[in-house]
Amino acid sequence: MNLPIKLQGLILKRMFSVCYLFVDLNSYFAAVEQQLHPELRSRPVAVIPTPSDYTSCIAASYEAKAYGIKTGTLVKEAKRLCPNIAFRLANHRHYVEYHEKIMAAIEACHPIQQILSIDECVLKLGGRDQKLENAIKLAHEIRGSILNLGNQLKCSIGISTNRFLAKVASDMQKPNGLSYILKSDIPEKLYRLKLEDFPGIGSRMLHRLNLQGIQTTKELYQQDLHSLRQIWGGIVGERFYHNLRGVEVETPYTPRAKSVGQSHVLAPEFRSPEGAYKIAVRLLQKAAFRLRETRAWTRHLHLALRFENGGRWKSELAIHETQDSLSLIQNLNQLWNKKPNGNPKKVSLVLTHLIYEDEKNASFFDRKKREELSHAMDKINRKFGKNILYFAASHDAIAAAKNRIAFSKIPDFDFDEN
Numbered sequence: 001m002n003l004p005i006k007l008q009g010l011i012l013k014r015m016f017s018v019c020y021l022f023v024d025l026n027s028y029f030a031a032v033e034q035q036l037h038p039e040l041r042s043r044p045v046a047v048i049p050t051p052s053d054y055t056s057c058i059a060a061s062y063e064a065k066a067y068g069i070k071t072g073t074l075v076k077e078a079k080r081l082c083p084n085i086a087f088r089l090a091n092h093r094h095y096v097e098y099h100e101k102i103m104a105a106i107e108a109c110h111p112i113q114q115i116l117s118i119d120e121c122v123l124k125l126g127g128r129d130q131k132l133e134n135a136i137k138l139a140h141e142i143r144g145s146i147l148n149l150g151n152q153l154k155c156s157i158g159i160s161t162n163r164f165l166a167k168v169a170s171d172m173q174k175p176n177g178l179s180y181i182l183k184s185d186i187p188e189k190l191y192r193l194k195l196e197d198f199p200g201i202g203s204r205m206l207h208r209l210n211l212q213g214i215q216t217t218k219e220l221y222q223q224d225l226h227s228l229r230q231i232w233g234g235i236v237g238e239r240f241y242h243n244l245r246g247v248e249v250e251t252p253y254t255p256r257a258k259s260v261g262q263s264h265v266l267a268p269e270f271r272s273p274e275g276a277y278k279i280a281v282r283l284l285q286k287a288a289f290r291l292r293e294t295r296a297w298t299r300h301l302h303l304a305l306r307f308e309n310g311g312r313w314k315s316e317l318a319i320h321e322t323q324d325s326l327s328l329i330q331n332l333n334q335l336w337n338k339k340p341n342g343n344p345k346k347v348s349l350v351l352t353h354l355i356y357e358d359e360k361n362a363s364f365f366d367r368k369k370r371e372e373l374s375h376a377m378d379k380i381n382r383k384f385g386k387n388i389l390y391f392a393a394s395h396d397a398i399a400a401a402k403n404r405i406a407f408s409k410i411p412d413f414d415f416d417e418n
């Protein structure tokens with residue numbers, strides 16, 4: 001039963017049965033490695049981006065986690081904690097291929113509402129699936145169909161009255177967990193959790209809550225709507241208040257992005273003015289692609305560099321409205337020519353002063369040809385594979401990008417690395 005309530009800009013739906021099922025693959029990258037390489041099964045495994053003692057693990061198998069190794073642990077430290085650990089270089093392509101198979105397997109059981117990252121998705125349950133026993137049956141079916149793809153591919157599933165608590169539930173038991181939080185479980189079941197177990201409470205927010213005298217979930221739950229608005233600084237706090245109570249909060253509209261940014265810490269071989277330029281062009285092409293995807297045009301380009309010697313430099317340029325890669329590269333060149341000497345370590349580009357299709361005026365027509373060129377390139381890249389066509393200046397950067405991993409989002413098939 002849904003009772004929509006309008007309150008301070010948010011549309012709330014009261015759900016009296018379970019409505020969301022959240023699927024989270026456990027130690028996903030490490031599990032894919034164990035799936036592909038039987039000799040790694042039941043062994044401590046860590047996935048690393050480059051073969052170096054001074055890089056961090058980007059995933060750890062549960063056997064490695066037992067030694068205290070997790071995402072972010074330095075390779076050197078991981079070796080100390082577990083001399084027997086096996087390291088695997090990240091293989092982006094395999095993770096994406098399994099992601100596609102897993103999502104298709106879930107979709108065959110029940111439509112997916114949203115894919116949230118390479119190893120997470122959420123399903124909105126309707127009709128009889130909202131009954132807990134049916135939702136649990138569905139969870140088992142989903143787990144079985146993922147395991148059919150590979151017996152190392154374990155997942156944790158959470159079921160609850162809103163997306164937020166379904167995610168919280170999926171984290172309650174790992175690996176291979178199935179947990180639910182019913183309306184009648186709120187708030188007692190939540191009181192067992194630490195503040196940082198909730199999405200949206202990172203170390204900074206935890207500190208802010210502590211400063212307000214809030215140390216436990218119970219203390220957080222007992223805050224009124226007004227206090228949470230104050231602590232979070234607005235509607236996010238209000239949303240958190242309702243989320244904790246199992247109420248699904250729908251944002252009535254998706255706010256439009258005000259900027260598109262890309263930044264990259266350069267691999268050692270690109271830490272020269274020439275190398276950094278190649279990366280900058282590549283980042284700019286990605287940003288321009290995003291503009292075109294969201295039907296936005298930019299009127300301002302910002303470039304920032306951090307140098308190996310610790311120096312920083314930034315500059316910006318007001319430009320004609322554009323979403324076209326070639327025009328943007330010419331604008332970038334103007335800024336690039338002004339940069340100081342030195343070897344850049346990090347390149348950041350931001351496009352601001354965005355305007356969207358429904359806001360733009362007729363003056364665009366004189367740039368139509370270039371835009372058509374960019375769109376044609378996007379079309380070809382979509383159809384024939386990533387990076388079939390790109391501007392020559394970014395060639396080396398694209399070739400070097402193969403090992404980068406998407407953590408929080410699905411890799412960009414249209415314009416990203418292989």
Ligand SMILES: [Mg+2]
Pocket residue numbers: 024025026027028119
């Ligand atoms: Mg996961």
